[in-house]
Amino acid sequence: MKFKFKILVVFTLTLVLLAGCRKADRISHNISREADDMNITRKVTVINGIKGDVLFQMTGNMSISYNNETKQLSVIAEDDKGKYKKHIIGISDNVSYIVEDITGMKGIDTKYRIYFNPDMVIPIDVKSAD
Known part of the structure; x- marks a missing residue:
């Protein structure tokens, strides 16, 4: 009798725990x-929060992680030749980022793309030493 009661309790607890898993949580876990x-x-977009300028964008198949201690966003992307490249982006109090899931987007012909805002690049004068 005690054995049947224990099985009933375990079965009931299992049902309660499984019912507590929301569909959105499972989908979020699967997408991640x-x-x-x-x-x-x-698509990762890095934005200057003071001026509202887009510093750069990356689009493609990538794994993204954020380190709260170093305030760095790490992006590992696969190029069209199957090689992996790691990009590290420093995030400050005035620089933020947005990550969009664009899986349904058609027409991407490479594994990833990166776009820099040319206004954000510091100009450099190159002088020849001839």
């Missing part, structure tokens, strides 16, 4: 896992 496996196309 697929993105880390480079199966989902994402």
